Amino acid sequence: MSYVAIADQHAHLHDPQTFITKYVWSQDHKVIAIQYMATAMAIGVVAIALSILMRLQLGFPGTFHFINPSNYYQFVSMHGMIMVIYLLTALFLGGFGNYLIPLMCGARDMVFPYLNMLSYWVYLLAVLVLVASFFVPGGPTGAGWTLYPPQAILEGTPGADWGITLMLVSLVIFIVGFTMGGLNYVVTVLQARCRGMTLMRMPLSIWGIFMATILALLAFPALLVSCIMMALDNHLGTSFFMPALVSLGDQTVHKGGSPLLFQHLFWFFGHPEVYIVALPAFGIVSDLISTHARRHIFGYRMMVWAILAIGILSFVVWAHHMYVSGMNPYFGFFFATTTLIIAIPTALKVYNWVLTLWRGDVHLTLPMLFAIGFVFTFINGGLTGLFLGNVTVDVPLSDTMFVVAHFHMVMGVSPVLVVCGALYHWYPKMTGRMMDETLGRLHFWLTLIGTYAIFLPMHYLGILGVPRRYFALGETYFVPDSVHSMNAAISIAAMIVAAAQLVFIFNMLWSLRHGKPAGGNPWRATTLEWQTPETPPRHGNWGPELPVVYRWAYEYGAPGNREDFVPQNQPPTTQTAVAVGHGRNVG
Amino acid sequence: MNLVVATVALVAGLLVWWMAARRLTSRSWEAQGTFDGRDDAELHGAPAPSRVGLWVLLAVVTSFFALFMTAYFMRMSPQPVQGVALRDWRPVSEPPILWFNTLLLLAGSVGMQVASTALRRWRFTLAAWGLAAGGAFAFAFLLGQWFAWRQLHAAGLYAAANPANAFFFVLTGLHALHLLGGLVVWGRALTRMARGRATLEAVRLSVELCTVYWHYLLAVWVVLFGLLLVT
Numbered sequence: 001m002s003y004v005a006i007a008d009q010h011a012h013l014h015d016p017q018t019f020i021t022k023y024v025w026s027q028d029h030k031v032i033a034i035q036y037m038a039t040a041m042a043i044g045v046v047a048i049a050l051s052i053l054m055r056l057q058l059g060f061p062g063t064f065h066f067i068n069p070s071n072y073y074q075f076v077s078m079h080g081m082i083m084v085i086y087l088l089t090a091l092f093l094g095g096f097g098n099y100l101i102p103l104m105c106g107a108r109d110m111v112f113p114y115l116n117m118l119s120y121w122v123y124l125l126a127v128l129v130l131v132a133s134f135f136v137p138g139g140p141t142g143a144g145w146t147l148y149p150p151q152a153i154l155e156g157t158p159g160a161d162w163g164i165t166l167m168l169v170s171l172v173i174f175i176v177g178f179t180m181g182g183l184n185y186v187v188t189v190l191q192a193r194c195r196g197m198t199l200m201r202m203p204l205s206i207w208g209i210f211m212a213t214i215l216a217l218l219a220f221p222a223l224l225v226s227c228i229m230m231a232l233d234n235h236l237g238t239s240f241f242m243p244a245l246v247s248l249g250d251q252t253v254h255k256g257g258s259p260l261l262f263q264h265l266f267w268f269f270g271h272p273e274v275y276i277v278a279l280p281a282f283g284i285v286s287d288l289i290s291t292h293a294r295r296h297i298f299g300y301r302m303m304v305w306a307i308l309a310i311g312i313l314s315f316v317v318w319a320h321h322m323y324v325s326g327m328n329p330y331f332g333f334f335f336a337t338t339t340l341i342i343a344i345p346t347a348l349k350v351y352n353w354v355l356t357l358w359r360g361d362v363h364l365t366l367p368m369l370f371a372i373g374f375v376f377t378f379i380n381g382g383l384t385g386l387f388l389g390n391v392t393v394d395v396p397l398s399d400t401m402f403v404v405a406h407f408h409m410v411m412g413v414s415p416v417l418v419v420c421g422a423l424y425h426w427y428p429k430m431t432g433r434m435m436d437e438t439l440g441r442l443h444f445w446l447t448l449i450g451t452y453a454i455f456l457p458m459h460y461l462g463i464l465g466v467p468r469r470y471f472a473l474g475e476t477y478f479v480p481d482s483v484h485s486m487n488a489a490i491s492i493a494a495m496i497v498a499a500a501q502l503v504f505i506f507n508m509l510w511s512l513r514h515g516k517p518a519g520g521n522p523w524r525a526t527t528l529e530w531q532t533p534e535t536p537p538r539h540g541n542w543g544p545e546l547p548v549v550y551r552w553a554y555e556y557g558a559p560g561n562r563e564d565f566v567p568q569n570q571p572p573t574t575q576t577a578v579a580v581g582h583g584r585n586v587g
Numbered sequence: 588m589n590l591v592v593a594t595v596a597l598v599a600g601l602l603v604w605w606m607a608a609r610r611l612t613s614r615s616w617e618a619q620g621t622f623d624g625r626d627d628a629e630l631h632g633a634p635a636p637s638r639v640g641l642w643v644l645l646a647v648v649t650s651f652f653a654l655f656m657t658a659y660f661m662r663m664s665p666q667p668v669q670g671v672a673l674r675d676w677r678p679v680s681e682p683p684i685l686w687f688n689t690l691l692l693l694a695g696s697v698g699m700q701v702a703s704t705a706l707r708r709w710r711f712t713l714a715a716w717g718l719a720a721g722g723a724f725a726f727a728f729l730l731g732q733w734f735a736w737r738q739l740h741a742a743g744l745y746a747a748a749n750p751a752n753a754f755f756f757v758l759t760g761l762h763a764l765h766l767l768g769g770l771v772v773w774g775r776a777l778t779r780m781a782r783g784r785a786t787l788e789a790v791r792l793s794v795e796l797c798t799v800y801w802h803y804l805l806a807v808w809v810v811l812f813g814l815l816l817v818t
Contacts, residue, residue: 021737109778111636181648187640190635199613216645221651225658232757237747239675240662256675261661265654300616310601429621 028539032120033099034419034430039120040091041505047082048498050075051562060493061484067326069471072156075143076469077159080145081167084273085174086127088415092280093178093216094123096422097185097209099430104206105530106194106569107491107546108540110184115289119184122177129170135163135330144469146266149241150260153234155248164234168227175220177225185213194528196549200304201568203527203553204297206298207304208283211311215456216522219272222411226265233257263325267318274411275314279307282349285371287553288421289353291525292368293360294564296554299352306345311343323391324398332391339389341467343382350379361557361564365523366440372422373448374414381410384459399469402462413451420447420504428522433515439507446500453493457486526567527553594653598646641796645803648765652807655761656814658782659754660794663818667739677749681815682738689812695724696805699798708792716793721801722773725766732763751818758811769800 008582023031029362055076057067067075098116102109110116133140142158143151151157153164189210193202202210229240233254241262242254290297297303319335353375362368387393397403420443427435434533462468465478521530533543547569555566694719702717736756746753776793779785 110639179644183640183643186643187636190637198613198615200611200613214602215648218595218650221647222654224651225654228757228761229658232746232753235751237746238753239750240658240753256673256750258662261658264661265658268654301612301614304611308603312595312602315595315599476659484632554616579754 011276023084027109027112027117029098029102029110029116030430032116032539033095033097035120035583036090036098036123040087040095043082043131044087044091045053045505046131047087048501050079052495052498054079055491057471059449059488066573070469071139073139073144073469074158074163075565077144077147078134078140082130083412084145084277085171086130088277088411089178089273090123091419092277092415093179093185093209093213094120096205096280096284096426097181097213099421099426100205100529101185101188101209103429103525103532103537103541104203104392105192106119106190106197106528106542106549107188107192108542108546111188111192115241116184119177119181122180126170126174129166129173132511133159133163133166133170137455141167146270147230148266149230149233149257149262150243150245150254153242154245154252155228155431165231168231168234168534171227172224177222178216178220181212182217185209186217188471194546194549195247197568200301201549201552202301204286204303204307205280205283207307208279208281208286211307212279215279215311215314216276219269219276222265222269226262226269229265230262242313259541260322263322264318267321268315270299270321271318271583272314275310277411277415279311281415282307282310285374286349286353286356286421287527288367288371288418288425289375290554290556291425291523292371293357293362293366294556295356295360297352298358299356299393300552300554302348303352306348307547307567309345310342313338313345317342320389320394322416322437323394329391333346336389336391340386343386343389344578346382350375350382352578365424365427366423366435366437366444367443367523369444370417370424372481373444374417374421375419377409377451378414381406381408381414383456397462399467400462401458401468403467404468405458405503406464408451408455408458413455417447420444423508425523426529427511428518428535430536431512431515432518434518434522435507435511438504439446439503439510443500443504446503447497450493450497450500452542454490454497457490465542488490524554524563524565528568531567531569594650598650637792637796641799645800647805648807652761652811655758656811659758659814659818662750662754675749676751678817678818679739679744679749680753680754681755681812682735684731684735684738685812685815688728688735689808690791690794691724691728692805692808695721695728696722696801698722699794699801701800703791703795706794707788714794718773718777718780718797721797722770722777725770725773725801729763729766732759735759737818755815758815762808764812765807766804768796769804772800773797 008181022028026032026035026307032509052073053067056064057072083230098110101107125543130140138159138161140159141147141152141163142155143164147164147167153160157164159167189202189206226241229238232238234240237253239254239257241259242252242257243259244255245252286303316338317335319331321334322336353371357372384402388397388403388406424435424440427433461483464480464483466473466483473483518535520532520535523530527546528549529537531547532541548573549568551566551568553568555568557564558566589818627638665676666676698717698720700717702714705711705714727796736759739752739755744752746756772793776790776797779793780790
């Protein structure tokens with residue numbers, strides 16, 4: 001079986017015939033990608049609404065009587081879980097992974113289209129089970145997104161009857177669905193690239209998604225293991241995680257279980273999860289910056305190696321989430337060291353983004369604005385990571401608003417900025433129309449300034465010692481009155497940012513019909529997805545002939561050309577061959 | 588978590604080795620204007636996607652079982668309760684039927700191997716028998732595991748009684764579940780072979796993939812059984 005045959009296969013095997021097979025039970029990676037994106041964004045809207053409810057309580061305690069401590073905890077837990085797993089993971093890997101991998105690698109589709117379709121429907125089922133938990137007696141779980149035992153399954157925690165079970169079931173379903181998708185992404189990248197597309201010619205978006213998928217395939221089993229064991233503790237009365245304890249006056253059936261074991265397993269998944277979200281963002285933002293600055297990415301090879309290094313290192317830092325859980329001091333030292341080492345490849349990437357912009361022909365298009373916003377925010381969030389990575393500094397800051405501010409900056413706002421930038425960038429390819437520029441700029445500035453208004457002051461709250469996860473602060477000597485007014489201000493900013501996302505969604509829907517027609521390659525980009533014969537690409541992507549790749553993905557500003565870019569699949573003329581023969585040293 | 592770190596280190600090592608073999612040091616910005624002929628030739632003998640897919644899946648399943656075994660070791664060590672080590676681990680005395688079951692699973696693996704070797708030598712009747720035996724022995728193994736569960740239950744060794752029991756049930760159960768999944772694919776391979784409509788290439792591939800999976804689950808079982816016996 002030859003190489004080209006793998007990229008080319010399935011071209012005629014699952015041609016959609018009816019409306020149903022074309023848009024519902026579709027095996028086309030582009031349709032599946034859009035299904036993933038739409039579902040993830042829909043559930044994301046729920047998560048935003050939950051965060052607003054949370055902020056209403058924190059900003060104006062006692063004003064809203066329908067928010068009581070129980071449902072406050074439910075809002076917190078579901079907000080976290082949805083955002084991290086059902087929105088970001090699904091959107092980056094299921095959404096962008098599905099859309100970009102075959103197009104950017106020059107394949108007709110994923111290598112296992114049926115499995116790919118199944119992966120989406122299983123994901124949808126996971127989302128539905130999650131949503132169902134809002135409607136069962138007792139409501140969804142209020143155990144926090146980390147679901148720490150013993151409290152997660154004890155009476156007294158909101159959602160202990162049904163909520164926690166549905167949560168665990170939903171996670172198990174999600175992981176099964178993700179594994180189906182993940183196999184596809186990895187094998188497609190490995191096997192189905194078109195002729196000439198060597199690994200080192202792949203756009204960095206694909207590298208980021210590829211490595212994140214490998215991380216997810218290896219890390220999600222840890223969550224699966226802990227979900228299974230917790231479900232058994234809950235329903236069969238085993239004692240994997242549950243120690244002997246007295247709950248509501250009665251001795252429980254459990255004895256001897258280890259809550260710390262759960263934390264190890266959870267964070268063995270949980271930390272790579274940060275990079276499952278971050279690596280695709282890193283990759284995508286590299287492509288956005290390069291395309292919109294009309295300049296080759298600085299240090300392509302270093303960028304690839306950094307992605308690999310971050311991926312591998314992310315598996316040996318998990319216990320920095322557990323500094324206050326009690327551990328051998330040497331352990332703390334080890335994990336602090338590995339945590340700080342990760343800063344090296346990450347900083348290298350930041351330098352390379354900045355150096356790509358340096359003397360570039362920067363076009364402040366919408367994707368570029370979001371990309372620059374990302375670099376700023378990521379530096380901010382990364383720097384506070386240095387505080388929290390050190391055991392001695394982390395101990396007093398642990399469980400304060402400082403931590404909340406840190407992780408929202410680094411894995412909340414930053415990846416979301418990339419998601420927005422990427423949607424503005426690829427929307428023209430997906431729909432054939434541009435999104436509205438004015439609304440987009442409004443969305444960008446409201447989002448960027450708004451999120452800083454939310455999360456910068458939150459660092460100060462944390463340093464003052466304001467704890468996270470509290471329903472109400474009450475009268476506490478170390479909390480001055482100014483904290484309350486700041487909380488109110490943060491809440492107002494949060495509502496403005498949420499409203500700005502509605503502008504974004506409106507823009508997406510409105511531009512479907514009324515956007516300016518985009519043409520095939522509105523950003524004058526080099527990568528393969530912009531070279532398809534039709535826009536949006538039809539089933540099979542490439543027409544009769546697969547593309548052949550002759551160069552890397554970053555040939556911008558090449559001398560001796562009519563245009564300032566050379567697409568990856570443009571056959572060389574003697575002129576360009578001479579021009580690029582004077583190899584520019586960028587490694 | 589040592590076991591897991593070792594697994595991840597192994598996977599990372601394999602990844603780096605594989606990457607190195609793919610010339611990750613190449614300066615792609617210089618080699619322009621041509622499509623890299625060497626790479627093309629290298630990929631011409633590329634394995635079928637489903638074969639690569641299976642190996643990726645096996646890596647995921649390995650991660651899953653390695654994590655479970657890590658949890659096993661961590662839970663086995665005495666749990667400190669207010670400075671006092673609580674030793675609540677009572678090892679299970681494994682039902683002897685497990686030895687017999689191991690033989691059944693081994694026989695299943697042999698059957699599958701016979702099938703895929705026979706297919707390569709064009710001996711279709713033998714292949715069909717091998718394939719059928721491979722699945723039948725796997726079914727018998729599952730039945731045997733069920734008996735082992737019944738025996739433990741009859742002896743009052745419920746899952747909730749002791750963490751060792753709980754792990755016994757969970758680990759054997761999950762292994763059985765993976766085998767059940769394999770049997771579904773086996774069923775498809777069998778019908779494919781029986782109907783005779785698929786190409787020889789396709790039949791050969793699906794039998795070979797089943798064989799790999801059978802060997803893999805045999806290996807997992809041997810490791811699990813060893814772990815249960817030793818502790």
